[in-house]
Amino acid sequence: MTAIRLEGVTRSYGAVRAVDDVSLTVNEGEFFTLLGPSGCGKTTLLRMIAGFTDVEHGSIWFGARRIDAVPAHRRNTGMVFQSYAVFPNLTVAGNVAYGLRARKVGRAETGARVARALASVQLGALGERWPHELSGGQLQRVAIARSLVIEPAVLLFDEPLSNLDAQLRTQLRVEIRQLQRQLGLTAVYVTHDQEEALAVSDRIAVMRAGRVEQVGPPEAIYRTPGTAFVAEFMGSTNMLPGRIEAVDGAEIAVRAGGAMFRVQGAAGTVGDPVLLSIRPETMRVLAGDADGRSVTEDGRSVTATLVLREFLGPTLRLHTVLPDGTPLRVAALGGQEIRQGAGGALLLGYDAAQIILYPAS
Amino acid sequence: MKGIGGLGAFRACVCLAALLFLGVFLVYPLATVLLASVRDPDTGAWTLAPYRQIAASRYYLGSVGNSLLAGVLSMGFVCVLAVPLAFCLARLEVPGKPVLLTLASLPLVLPSFVGAYALVLLFGHAGIATVAMRDIGLPVGSIYGMPGIVIVFTLTLYPYVLMPVMAGFQAVDIAIEEAARNLGGSRFHVFRTVLLPVVMPSVLAGALLVFIEALENFGVPAVLAEDRPFLALDIFKLFAGESDSNPGAAGALSVLLVACTAGVLVLQRRWLARRRFATGARRVPPPIVLGRGGRIAAGVFCWAVVLLSVLPFAAVLVISFQHFRGPVLNWEITLSNYAALLRGSYRPLWNTLLLASIAAMAVTLLGAPIGYVLARHRSRLSTLLDIVVTVPFAVSGTVLGIGLVIAFNSGWLVLTGGWLILSVAFVVRKLPFSVRSAGAIVHQIDPSLEEASINLGVSPLRTFLTMTVPMMAAGLAGGMVLVWVTVTSELSATIVLYSSRWRTMTVLMFQSLEGTAPGEAAAAASILIVFTALPLLLVYRLLQRQGMGVL
């Protein structure tokens, strides 16, 4: 078990700072995810930990050992690649034994450890197969077994599931998480899929343009995103540009999309442009009268026009527009009965505490 | 903090070692020759006079113009001919495909001056075919001048485009094609808008080789140019002509030739850099089934092109069995040419095979790591290496040969008169081919395979040797055989460097042809063809299995 510490790590390509002064600590045995859109620097950061990309400034530590000048092949990390990188010229067992050979592990021990590793990824029977005989999911299991078997100080995952289909993705991520926990290995996981990140991680670092926007456990990142970028990236939130109309103590009235939202937030100044983050599931469809007049006692509601309804089983997604035409997505429970058809008016209630106010950048 | 241990060190070592080798055996010898173009021969002062002379001379400007024109036309015709041919051979059912493929690679084997000689016998002013056609009332011209040169270049250089483009057509992801067809494109429309752009990099790479070879070749214009001046020919005359020796002007023209080639290379790089066409084909696309008419048309087209291109071979073979009295052709079938050849020494054949083997192995050993580093790694050092390693493309063999003699005839390293200097010349001349083919192979290997190996604890050097090299092996072997084959027909550097003990088959052919034994030259060429066609055939088998282009 090894903790990883990054201190002021920087790497630029020409004028572009791919990784810009990143400092992070990954605790022992933690499953830590680097999340962000493509080009945000997450893969570069992972490759610096693995040793495939030089560190320009800053330092990387495994426990008390500084490793950023250690050659990649002596860092004792186990990396799983997006393209599987299973050696086509070796059998499945040969692939898994590869790292043990490099470590000059004896023949008998190698056999036993390879068998155990293959069993742990449910490929016990396929040791003698050749890679071209396997499916994508099986190949990635081989790759995982191959990096587990060397008992690395750190496990590194570079978008390991993005070449697989949806069902296999969910299945394999559960297995990865379980294996990591069983073995108690420290893992750094790179993905651009926020659902995946939320599902597997102990903590997530959301990255943008080479910098870390926010670090925290999945719930915190999802519920209280620190910035508009994180909010938008973390879920299918509605981001409404608006302007502060009035400030009354902790309550701020914002005009957005042609409607008035009363939300809670840090003090702002009247006239400031702001962004409202409204998650679809935080809006409720109210049984208002036909004119859409407010029936909530606290008056926290807006009217919208229904454009399209999507029935998704457990939930019902409503595509609506606010009075000035700004689109707003609303998620209702699939069981809820909503009579309005396309063009009908909806009264939408909200919880002021669930709407997050960001200064417009 | 720079240079992460093994990885960076390995790359830097390869770059530096390669630069050292090229510095000693390419840049230094060339400098001894080309500096003549900026030095006054009497005072040693710096001067640009030779360049001014050239710019002011209508003759030399014409020579540059003719060479460029021949290069561009050959390139164009090769593409027009080879791209459809590649498509037919890669994707259509054509009768006798294996035979066609073998025949189509033969033009690489025959030294161009022998081919040109054979063509003159057939199609010259008084050529057999010319006379025969005139007798039946066909008013044909002779093959001299620009049309003849372009035709010969087209028919001898088209394998340079055919091979990589065929591989390209086989690597096109069938899904792209199906998607395009699904969108309602006609077959031709799909070919033009989807397939062609995908294979365009291969077309360009091949076409570039054609252009450079056409620019640099001096054997063909020497026979067929008649009155027209050509750059490579003028360089030879100015360097080594018996009458008009002018190293300054020759150096200046060489620099011009290098500049032309470099310019085209840069253009190609630019074009390629803006586009990415990699498609991940998982399987070889199935042959397209044509109707009866289409099948016949495709078959006729393929066979016509290929048979036309092996015409010089047929001619050489026929001539090798003709009786010559002195230099005079008698049209009686005889084995006397072969008998005369076999009575002589077997040394030239042995030398050719030995030198070609040494050069092919050395060039592969050198080219594979360079190609690997250039394909995988970009740095200022590797960019410099990339430029230097392509220079031999643009340098005529004569110039390099003279440079090597001047540089290594005395002093700290004496190589003249032996096999080593010939090997060095061959290695340097063929290095760009080897590097490019190695690079092409490396591009087909997923870099994360190597990273996975390093990550699992195997050092970069060992990873390269035990993981990458075996994966490249088939492609490298293919490239090695092609180098081997082209070395056996090398003349321009050999003629400057050979010693009597290390006389090769091409030297023998050249001397017999220049002397009074053209029959022996033809017999020697036929023997060489047999000896080189066999390995080529094997490569074809290999390449077909691997489905990859190595040119």
Add this chain to the structure above:
Amino acid sequence: MKREGTAMRMGLWLGLALAIAGQAEAAERRMVLYSANDDTVNKMVAEGFTKSTGIAIDVVSTGSGVLFRRLASEQANPQADVVWGVSSVLLKDGTKYFQPYAAKDRDAIPAQFRDANNLWIGTNLQILVIAQNTKAIPGAEGPTGWGDLLDPKWKGRIAYTDPANSGSSYVTATALLSLWGGDDAAWTKMRALLANTKVLNRSTQVFDGNGSGEYPLGISLEYAGLLWAENGAPVRVTYPADGTVALVEGAAVIKGAANPAEAKAFVDYLNEKPTQEQLLRATFRRPARQDIDLASLPGHMPALSALKLLPYDDAKWEAARRDTLAKLKTAIQETR
């Protein structure tokens, strides 16, 4: 590991092969000859020399231009012992590469055909001739002198070697310029002549092309015309009535040669009477020594004294070489 084994075996095999190759020709007395003559000639002379002296010859044979580039490049460490078959123009220009040797039979060779300081010695004479393919042009209809070649009816039918690539071609052009007066009028005539020619890159192309009928007429050399004619080709050699030039070809011992004794023996051998007769029989090389009865030998060459020889100021034309060649080049370009 299997692959490495293969590579190793290959390497061993190669090393062995090289060792054997090196062994094969050791021990006996040898010398290196740089020759611009064709292979048939080289082979014949080398075999004869070995038979009579026991000295083996390694021949490097290529165009004289390349030979002299090699000699110049190799000055510090000469690879050759003798250079042979190159024109006196190049020999005079290259005396710095030679060492003096007073050859045995030199007195049989007129003084104008050898160097006063014995740095080189003439072995053969090349006579400029007009070669006519009698299949293309019946015997009597051909030109009898240089002047006839200016007739527009020969346009495109005369083969001529590029003077920039051939020493004898340059001599032809300059001898004719002298013959025609050396002034502007001479250049006008020269232009008229060039306008009728196809300018080819190598002299063998002229010989072959004329012999096979590619070009009905050729500005050629005596030996080549006779070689084709005597071997059955319809070639007729015309010694121009308005005069011709005899070019000397010779041999020289290289300064700093590794085998000087062998080299000198070879130069002697070249000018022995039997050698010269053998050369004439096989390849129609006219001997430089004047004590051989040409009429009794194949080809039945006329004696040198029977030819109308033009005076040729080679020092003058050597000095004017670059300018004259440039002028010829322009003339060739302008008449295409």
